[in-house]
Amino acid sequence: MTRYPRFLKTHRPTTIVLAAGLFSALIALASSGVAGPDAGLPLSSAEFVAQGGAGSGVEGTPHPAATASDLPGGEVKKEHPTATSASVPNTSRRPNIVFILADDLGYGELGCYGQEKIKTPRLDRMAEEGMRFTCHYAGFTVCSPSRCALMTGLHMGHASVKGNGGALKKEDVTVAMLLKEAGYKTCMIGKWGLVGRPGHPGSPNSKGFDHWFGYDNQGFAHFYYPEFLWRNDQKVLYPENHNLRTDDGQYVADVDKKGSYAHDEFTTEALGWIRENKDRPFFLYLPYTIPHAELTVPRDSLEPYLKLGWPETPKLIDKGNNGGGGYGSQYKRGYCAQSHPNATYAGMITRMDRDIGRILDLLDELGLGENTLVIFSSDNGPSPEGGQDVEFFDSNGPLSGGKRSMQEGGIRVPMIARWPGKIEPGTVSDHPSAFWDFLPTACDLAGIETPGNIDGISYLPELLGKSDAQKKHEYFYWIWAVRAGKWKLHPGGPNKFRLYDLEKDIAEKHDLSGEFPEVVERISKYFEKAKQ
Numbered sequence: 001m002t003r004y005p006r007f008l009k010t011h012r013p014t015t016i017v018l019a020a021g022l023f024s025a026l027i028a029l030a031s032s033g034v035a036g037p038d039a040g041l042p043l044s045s046a047e048f049v050a051q052g053g054a055g056s057g058v059e060g061t062p063h064p065a066a067t068a069s070d071l072p073g074g075e076v077k078k079e080h081p082t083a084t085s086a087s088v089p090n091t092s093r094r095p096n097i098v099f100i101l102a103d104d105l106g107y108g109e110l111g112c113y114g115q116e117k118i119k120t121p122r123l124d125r126m127a128e129e130g131m132r133f134t135c136h137y138a139g140f141t142v143c144s145p146s147r148c149a150l151m152t153g154l155h156m157g158h159a160s161v162k163g164n165g166g167a168l169k170k171e172d173v174t175v176a177m178l179l180k181e182a183g184y185k186t187c188m189i190g191k192w193g194l195v196g197r198p199g200h201p202g203s204p205n206s207k208g209f210d211h212w213f214g215y216d217n218q219g220f221a222h223f224y225y226p227e228f229l230w231r232n233d234q235k236v237l238y239p240e241n242h243n244l245r246t247d248d249g250q251y252v253a254d255v256d257k258k259g260s261y262a263h264d265e266f267t268t269e270a271l272g273w274i275r276e277n278k279d280r281p282f283f284l285y286l287p288y289t290i291p292h293a294e295l296t297v298p299r300d301s302l303e304p305y306l307k308l309g310w311p312e313t314p315k316l317i318d319k320g321n322n323g324g325g326g327y328g329s330q331y332k333r334g335y336c337a338q339s340h341p342n343a344t345y346a347g348m349i350t351r352m353d354r355d356i357g358r359i360l361d362l363l364d365e366l367g368l369g370e371n372t373l374v375i376f377s378s379d380n381g382p383s384p385e386g387g388q389d390v391e392f393f394d395s396n397g398p399l400s401g402g403k404r405s406m407q408e409g410g411i412r413v414p415m416i417a418r419w420p421g422k423i424e425p426g427t428v429s430d431h432p433s434a435f436w437d438f439l440p441t442a443c444d445l446a447g448i449e450t451p452g453n454i455d456g457i458s459y460l461p462e463l464l465g466k467s468d469a470q471k472k473h474e475y476f477y478w479i480w481a482v483r484a485g486k487w488k489l490h491p492g493g494p495n496k497f498r499l500y501d502l503e504k505d506i507a508e509k510h511d512l513s514g515e516f517p518e519v520v521e522r523i524s525k526y527f528e529k530a531k532q
């Protein structure tokens, strides 16, 4: 009884033996370096690599492609909750939760955050209909640890993944596990960013998701025309994506409408899953891969930007990767070449924006809008890795630094929340919050107790306009930076630490460590306290 037409594609069972362990290791090593101007290293790099580790190399047995979804039907309950306190009471219909994550989207890359070149009309409208946070922080400055914090409610002092390529541990409790236990249907679509192929104890299915579809692996998710994705324990093949590039390394797909663009597959899956589960409380986690790294987008999204005649520095063919044959032809060749990286980058973000609009429209069409909290955010700051010009776009807005930096540009990210009837439209919140706050927020929404051993604080009071009741963090911690109140402290510099007043100096230009040694003394203790 499938209702997902795309799933009916009959792919032949694959007999490819994956040989991705080495590639995972290379990717993990290549991308785990948080080296930047801020490398002060309270955690030794050996410890860091050990924590981050390389991919486990656990491979699922190749499976025949999925032929049908067996998601059952369910009872119809349409009553809306009547939330009056921070914790949503136990009503007959608890709110749905949709968390949409962009990958490496900068603080300044949405219109509602000041972006002037890239068009994001739907996210801008979402902010007008809901609440826009100006002081929300990612879990870390790169993918895997950031996602670990989001899933587990733990900051980097306690999280089990502190570097790219790490896997959740058996004992890690995720927000999906808690919501599933509370009766929610749970789904993850997109980039897990944490090692975990089918059967792995850290896989999405093992960590509370009833249904998942997407990339199981960090390195694999660097490419937009994959030769396979996973749907639960089944491998979904895309033979049309094989050898889709020209000799100069550009994708022919974008021009000729060949191939299956992974982002589009994710949106189709998400829309289908929402329809299938509209009659019960659900949690959809949708970590898109846009605008991360490889720059390529179908022609219809590129065209409007090509017309603008922006300056472009073509990205040439990559040097490629050794190994990784199991991931298909693209891996050996590395990122695609791109003649128009800036136009492509903007086109990718606008495509994602369009598709988020489709998801919001579907929720409204199904009458679920007022019973669904939708959150949009990004997992870390912007990166020029794919070839676009981050200065041209002013991707970090008023902040300094980007991905892999501990400056605000690496970790402060957009966050927009929409919940018609509950969140006051058009509000802007400067409540300092972070990825590890999502788990307790979700627990409050579901009316269940938040586990005691986490670092997060629910931001539900703030969402509901009860700022007076909103608890604040004593401090925020990201291994190489701490924030407490208005102060941000980085290790390194002439006085052993660098201290910035974020209220007056959001760009972290004026080191005040010499002027306020007592503040340095007080806040530096959090580097140790966070690990206790």
Ligand SMILES: [Ca+2]
Pocket (backbone or CB within 6 Å): 103, 104, 142, 143, 292, 379, 380
């Ligand atoms: Ca990322």
Ligand SMILES: [Ca+2]
Pocket (backbone or CB within 6 Å): 394, 395, 396, 397, 398, 399
């Ligand atoms: Ca800037």
